[in-house]
Amino acid sequence: MELWKSIPFVCILLPLGSAAATSVLKGKIAKRWTGFVLFAVSVLSAVFEVLMRFYGQSYTYMMGHYPAPWGNEIRAGELEAVTAGFFAFIMFLSYIGGIKKLKEHVLSDKHNLYCVLMLLLDSALMAQVYTNDIFTAYVFVEIMTIAAAALIAARTRGRTLVAATRYMIMNLIGSSLFLMGIIILYDLTGHLLMSNMHEAIDTLAKTGQYKEPLTVVIALITIGLAIKSGLFPFHKWIPDAYGYSTPASQAVLSSLVSKGYIFLLIKIIYRVIGLDLYKETGIHNVLFVFGLVGMLMGSFSAIKQNDIRRMTAYSSVAQIGYVFMGIGLGTQFGMMAAMFHIFSHAVCKAMLFLAAGALVDASDHHDEFKYLRGSGYRAPLAGIAFSIGALSMVGFPFLGGFSSKLNFALAGLEYGGIHAVLVVVVLMASTALNTVYFLKTVITLYRITDHAYEIPVKKPEFLFRVSLILFALLNIGLGVMSQYFINAINRGIIMFG
Amino acid sequence: MLSMLGNYEEIAAMILFGIGFTVLLLDKNMIKKIIGFSMTDSAVYLFLAAKGFIRGRKAPIVVDGVTEMGAYIIPIPAGLVLTGIVVSVACSAVMLALTVRLYRRYHTLDIDKITRLARKEEK
Numbered sequence A: 001m002e003l004w005k006s007i008p009f010v011c012i013l014l015p016l017g018s019a020a021a022t023s024v025l026k027g028k029i030a031k032r033w034t035g036f037v038l039f040a041v042s043v044l045s046a047v048f049e050v051l052m053r054f055y056g057q058s059y060t061y062m063m064g065h066y067p068a069p070w071g072n073e074i075r076a077g078e079l080e081a082v083t084a085g086f087f088a089f090i091m092f093l094s095y096i097g098g099i100k101k102l103k104e105h106v107l108s109d110k111h112n113l114y115c116v117l118m119l120l121l122d123s124a125l126m127a128q129v130y131t132n133d134i135f136t137a138y139v140f141v142e143i144m145t146i147a148a149a150a151l152i153a154a155r156t157r158g159r160t161l162v163a164a165t166r167y168m169i170m171n172l173i174g175s176s177l178f179l180m181g182i183i184i185l186y187d188l189t190g191h192l193l194m195s196n197m198h199e200a201i202d203t204l205a206k207t208g209q210y211k212e213p214l215t216v217v218i219a220l221i222t223i224g225l226a227i228k229s230g231l232f233p234f235h236k237w238i239p240d241a242y243g244y245s246t247p248a249s250q251a252v253l254s255s256l257v258s259k260g261y262i263f264l265l266i267k268i269i270y271r272v273i274g275l276d277l278y279k280e281t282g283i284h285n286v287l288f289v290f291g292l293v294g295m296l297m298g299s300f301s302a303i304k305q306n307d308i309r310r311m312t313a314y315s316s317v318a319q320i321g322y323v324f325m326g327i328g329l330g331t332q333f334g335m336m337a338a339m340f341h342i343f344s345h346a347v348c349k350a351m352l353f354l355a356a357g358a359l360v361d362a363s364d365h366h367d368e369f370k371y372l373r374g375s376g377y378r379a380p381l382a383g384i385a386f387s388i389g390a391l392s393m394v395g396f397p398f399l400g401g402f403s404s405k406l407n408f409a410l411a412g413l414e415y416g417g418i419h420a421v422l423v424v425v426v427l428m429a430s431t432a433l434n435t436v437y438f439l440k441t442v443i444t445l446y447r448i449t450d451h452a453y454e455i456p457v458k459k460p461e462f463l464f465r466v467s468l469i470l471f472a473l474l475n476i477g478l479g480v481m482s483q484y485f486i487n488a489i490n491r492g493i494i495m496f497g
Numbered sequence B: 001m002l003s004m005l006g007n008y009e010e011i012a013a014m015i016l017f018g019i020g021f022t023v024l025l026l027d028k029n030m031i032k033k034i035i036g037f038s039m040t041d042s043a044v045y046l047f048l049a050a051k052g053f054i055r056g057r058k059a060p061i062v063v064d065g066v067t068e069m070g071a072y073i074i075p076i077p078a079g080l081v082l083t084g085i086v087v088s089v090a091c092s093a094v095m096l097a098l099t100v101r102l103y104r105r106y107h108t109l110d111i112d113k114i115t116r117l118a119r120k121e122e123k
Helices: A003-022 A027-055 A078-105 A108-130 A134-153 A158-189 A194-207 A211-228 A238-244 A247-273 A275-281 A283-304 A308-329 A332-361 A380-394 A400-415 A417-445 A462-480 A482-496 B002-006 B008-026 B030-052 B076-106 B111-122
Strands: A059-063 A072-076
Touching: A003 A027, A003 A059, A003 A072, A003 A078, A003 A108, A027 A078, A027 A108, A072 A078, A072 A108, A078 A108, A078 A247, A078 A332, A078 A462, A078 A482, A108 A134, A108 A247, A134 A158, A134 A247, A134 B076, A158 A194, A158 A211, A158 A238, A158 B008, A158 B030, A158 B076, A158 B111, A194 A211, A194 A247, A194 A275, A211 A247, A211 A275, A211 A283, A238 A247, A238 A308, A247 A275, A247 A308, A247 A332, A247 A482, A275 A283, A283 A308, A283 A417, A308 A332, A308 A400, A308 A417, A332 A380, A332 A400, A332 A462, A332 A482, A380 A400, A380 A417, A380 A462, A400 A417, A400 A462, A400 A482, A462 A482, B002 B008, B008 B030, B030 B076, B076 B111
Parallel strands: none
Antiparallel strands: A059 A072
16 A cells, blocks of 8 residues: 555644653644644645545545554545645634734643644544544543633633533533434444445445434534534524634634534545435434524624624634534535535635734733724734725625535525525525624724724734744635535535445 | 343333433432433444343453353453443533532522523623
8 A cells, every 4th residue: 555545644644642752742843743743644634635536536544453444544635635735724714813822821831731722633634535434433522622612721711611511511411412323223234434434324224224223322422513513503602602702712622623513524425324325314404404503693693793703703603604504404505515615714714813813912911802992003904904804704796605505506506496595585684784894893803993903913923923824824725616615626526425 | 022031131222311311311419410411322332332242151251261252252342341431420420510510500400400500690
């Protein structure tokens, strides 16, 4: 076997091993090492993406000494490669963008532990993307949950502690359901590897055996992962968790953690259950409806906020709704739109949170809108980045958000019937609401104020600037080159099936 | 109905799962929530262990030279239970640590009261 096929394995193991090593390193060395590892993983993932494009098919990679139905496996196709590349790169940029704020928010002797959490999260994300074994997926889901809860609580304030606790409770509920689902599925099929499970489920579906248990399993897995990723009625923990933690955590949590679960759900739908059987059970309709409601309710709640970070957090609720609406359509086009939105939202939200952090710092550390007036002049780079992010969220052409909204509308129209009307109307309403709160914020940022601010504005740190500029370029790149990514996702989904 | 009685382990597991899940979701007390979570996960492991055991077969360790497959059970469910227990212990530990921090700060275990206090503290 070629050496490059080990890249996914390295991408999982390198951060996992470094996480153990980082716990005994001193703060500064730990931070540098973590930055290096995250960078290495993103470069490796990018190289892997290019290689997979030329390789043109998927492959499985045996972990350990036991071959397929018994051992553990990694599976890589083009969709996994693109997703892992995006996730790793956003992880790295969020880390370098928020690393300087750690001094203010985290006790100085705990910096290495923060790095451990970042590395664990990176490893768990990679593992969720690449794994072909459903129980391994569960274990890494839990690792991600614990790491994310600790990332929220890393900034010691009352509200972050409460937010972390609420996050843990909701996530444990979700994982319990997910675990029950996969255990019953294991009981029905006798396998843990996704490909073998899929064969067994196909046989069961053809012979009509265990119809009810299969429906229950699909419901349990779907609802479990939907709760974990914060779909609308289960979103109460999102604003506090995203709103009060340190910027690096905010960026990573809002853009990657919930997306990891959604990617796992899409992978399970295709690789384990099969799209046709999934649609037969009708569970996608539940996701569709809650996605639509979430799109509207998230936006309404965002309008009511008078605090820039909570507003951005509520906007995440709406965006998760978009993704689940795409999955809920249950067509390949819908899945593609959902996957593309995962990318465009991840790139955008991480940048928005990093920029919002800098804007708040330039306004005497107040995050209410009335203090933020004119902060676009005091922190110019952050102001521009926030504006680009806001425009992308609103769906301005040449930015990522435009292509994803277009994809959703086309996916809805392709489906036809009442779904098409619902998708287009709700998409329009939600976009209008997005425009209200995001453009309102951008206008606030550039309003001239005569309020005197105490804190002299420092020049932003080099790493922070690099991170914001790269994020802005990524946003524009996603918009301009959207067809490239759409084709890659489409090929990847076909490889799934 | 009789077949359900035969599966009493699974039924017990499901009832426990329901109880634990309800407590985890609805109880205000943090410690009770953690107990509920432990019950939920234990119920899943009980279900898995019950499914993985076949009466009359032995653990797959060859000591008396019997090598036919029918004499032994598959060891994977037991392995999964062990892995799962490790995971849920880690989750309980994180929850307990958070509860200790919250209790030191707000001197109560009621999550609703804690949320109110945290909001008031911020203002």
